[in-house]
Amino acid sequence: MRYAMAIDTKKCVGCSDCVVACQTENNVPIGHCRDWVVEVLDGTYPQLEMELRSERCCHCENAPCVRCCPTGASHKSDGGTVLVKPHKCIGCGACIASCPYDARYPHPDGHVDKCTFCLHRVKEGLQPACVATCPTKCMYFGDLDNPRSDISRILKNRKWKTLIPEAGTNPQLYFLI
Amino acid sequence: MNPRVDPHLEIWHWEIPLYLFLGGLAAGILFFAALSFLLNREEKASTAVRITPHFAVVAILIGLLALLLDLNHKAYFWQLYTTIRLQSPMSWGAWTLMLVTPLAIIWSALHINTIFPSWEWKGPLKQLEAFFSQNKKWIAWAMLLSSVILGVYTGILFSAFNARPLWNTSILGPLFLVSGLSTGAAMNIILSRDHAERSLFAKIDIGLIGIELFLIVHMFMGFLASTQVQIDAARLFLGGPYTAVFWVLVVGMGLIFPAILEILELKKFKIPAAIPAILVLIGGLMLRFIIAYAGQESRWLY
Ligand code: SF4
């Protein structure tokens, strides 16, 4: 099993519903977020191109945050997801500094927090909260090891990219372009 | 973590650079204490062997306190010592300190008479002291090795993060080691009452400063010949917001100027030896702070 998420940058309208859905679902403390929407503007007027990306932890296959964690609080879980055990985390911040995507934040309770791919929902057969909420249905979540899953199919048929592949993290968050 | 997007998300503040500075300082002090002892220079470099190591203990203890303050989950501190994770610099740094701290305390205890002349160990402590005195050579060897590891670690803690292009250079390990040794030598210059010993460490310090300058130039050459993100990282110091503080406070006031003063002093000009030494200490501290903050500003995205 290899969980991954794909997000269609052509369909995303930047409404930030995914951000609010995650904050609600996961009780994210006020002032923080596990996912966020980026608006990237390229080119010179009038030839401008805008890309909207809903970003979050990429659940990297080669995760620097897991490697640098001194206690093993940051670890690999089911389907390659990267999770934090709050009771093992000392809040040293090494993983926050090590993440090229700035996907982690210090939780006011002292541990570090980040996207979990909503594993608690996935285990019940539900989609992650952001995916389930998206009004344009531009997100896909599933198992890459299953060639018939939505995500395997969409990645086969569409052009996609990942963020900073040159960081060597092998991110599992795909952007359809 | 992205201080540009959201300033309060910068994760490492003053605690980590202070911890790294004090770690480097302790490494430098212990290194020279052990080396002078092993080379049979105990009399010639008596301050370095017998007095300065007390300050290494203080530096380590304050450093550990700073590290503790950095943790968001302070009560879980002990979890650092439930596993050894070789891939995590934080982890082996914590274990290195676990090795260095008792060595420094033993060494300091063996020379306690330099602070309390009439101190006498009693009972079992006396036997313990006798045991350590007999094996002082081995303790010195252990101290020599572990202080080098500690010194390198203060740099590796940063350079292991490829997420921060400014930190992601293996030069930081040797640079912080040499800087730590230089601050250790500076401590010896400040504390020594013996002119010959001061001159010895001034000479050593000049050499170390030369190596540091070489490493800094090398670091920037490496950045400029690297990928765009590292070129951008170097630009923080070459025209960017850290240009003035880095070149004036670290390179100018913290390296070149004290080196000139030390050379002049060796040439018999009347310069209080403590002035260049204090400048070296401030320079070393600033180096850690600037690299810590600028590194958190250097990034791949946005
Ligand atoms: S995106 Fe960041 S937090 Fe997520 S797995 Fe990769 S390095 Fe770790």
Ligand code: SF4
């Ligand atoms: S903050 Fe917590 S999860 Fe992150 S590296 Fe430190 S102990 Fe591990």
